[in-house]
Structures are given as C-alpha cells and as structure tokens.
Amino acid sequence: MKLPMSPDEIKHFLIAYDPRNGKTDVRSFDTDYEAAQAAYSEAEHENSPDSKLDIVLLSADSLETIEQTHSSYFSGKTVQLKELLYG
C-alpha cells in the first residue's frame, strides 16, 4: 500500500506563541525531527515561567495544515468569539 506521504517527509515547526502581544514565532526544521526535538527541549529550558510563552512542536505536511488544525496558536491578540466558532 502506497502512503500519500512517508513518515520521513513530515515537516516540523517549533511554535512559540506570546499571549501578551498575540505574536506567533515559527521556526521551521523541514524534515529534521531530531533537530526539531533538540530545539524544542532547549526552548522549553530557556523559557522562564514568567515569560508565559507557549512553546510547542507541531508537525504536518505543511505549515498551512498546522494553521488549520492548531488555529489557537495563530489567533492573534484580539479575538472575536463568534468568529472563532463559525469562522
């Protein structure tokens, strides 16, 4: 059975969302999962409890997919509840 995409083709993105200004920093690691995971742990260690940065490692075929599936990290600073619910 041919898979549409092999596990090695998945792309990795380290996301840092700052709730204070609604900015999302995205670091792309392309298909290098090991480098992405090392950077994930490093970013977590460096993140002080007071900074409130929300750091997570997300992976998919593209960043576009992640913006769909994990939209809460891309919502910006001001949100409209109605829009969040009904797009």
Place this chain on the structure above:
Amino acid sequence: MSGVRVPPPASSAASVAAVIHSKSEVDRAGRLYANQLRGSGQAHSKEELEAAVKVIEWWRHEHAKPLSRVASNLRHYAAAEGRPWVAQRLKKFPTIVDKLTREPKMKLSRMADVGGVRALLSDQDAAYRVASRLRRNWTIIRFRDYVAEPKADGYRALHLISRNRGRLIEIQLRTPLQDNWANMAEILSRLGAPDLKYGGGPAYLREYLHTSSEIQILEEQGLPIPPSLEERYGDLLRQADNFVDEASDEPR
C-alpha cells in the same frame, strides 16, 4: 504553562536517544518531578531533578517515531474523505508534568497523549468512517466517543488510543465545528482561565462554552434552537465577550 521551571539542559534530545530507561524508571522520574512541583514528598537535589527531566524528555523522544508512523497512516485514511488535515504534536513538558501533578495516580509510562495526532474531517459521518477503519486495522486499545457523550465542559470529538511499537499515541478526530469550539476553549483558558478545562474558572465562561456546544449540536442535526436557549446564549456571549475584551487589554 506558567509556574513550571525546567532546570537547564545537560544534553539535547538527540544525545539522550542512545540511553534506554525502564518504564519504572520513567514512572519514578515523572513522579519525582511532579511531587517537587506540588511541594509534597522529600526535597530533591538539583542533580536528581535534572536527571528526572532527562528521563522525561527521553520518554517523549521515544514517542516521536511511532507518532510519525501513526500520523502518516492516518493521513492515508483521512485522504479517502477529502483533503487530509492531519497534524501531530509532542506534548509540552510543562503540560506533561501538570497532568502528573493533577492526577497523582497517573503513571507517566501510561500517559496516552505524550504523542498526539489530530485530523479534521469534513463532517461527522466521515469522522466515524475513519474511526471504524482505524479500529478494524490498527491496535486500538481505547475508543472514546465524545460526540455521543460530550465531556462535561462541552468538548466533542472522537478519541482513539493506538499502540504503535510499544508506545501509546492519541488520535483526535474532529469536524470543523468541533475543532472551532475546542480552539475557542483553548484561547479562553489561555486568556486567564487556565482551569476552565478542569471545571474551574468563572462559571459564566464554563456555561458559555457548554451552551455554545449545545447549539452546535442542534445546528449539526438541523434542529431548531429553542428561543430560551438562544436568549441564554446571547447573554452568556456578551459576558464572555467582555471577559475577552478585558483580558486582551491587560498586559499579561
């Protein structure tokens, strides 16, 4: 999440991969770190804590390959239902230890969502079709139908726990409406009500979430929304909007 300090790293995720830890070592490390956070049990040295962090990180790293395999397969199954929106995540260190702190009996080696994959499907039937294909073809050790029985807060989705080469991976199947709701709940808790998911936070926010979920269910089923529910919803939405405005203005 705030309030959780992770000691500085001694090594990268890549270099810890060569070591192997037993499940009881993994459980001990998780418990030691969680107890330290709760301030219960004996005090531990910096070295002990750093060693525990390394074991927890190693355990998360162990999930990366199984997670990618499960996600690739899921992408294949979801592709039969249209454009496959599939993404995977390795659980954040702070939320791993928060969960252990919240649930004192939880063993890290049994935590089923250290590796998690989420698929958005076009509608509920598509989500059920994918779930039954997975259950036929994969080792699914648990299936939770939060559509038939939503969680107390109003959360809806299908959750499956798959075992892949000895590691548990959580699969979430959501419709776009269910996903919108869940992301909204996430944003609200981040805006200043972190306990919302666990029955905490302002009562009107919990009620707002629950009511908006109820309305979505009626909409999905093409049923009319009773005027009393509509009115209640409007009221709660105004309060929730105020909460968002105030939280967004404050420097956080």
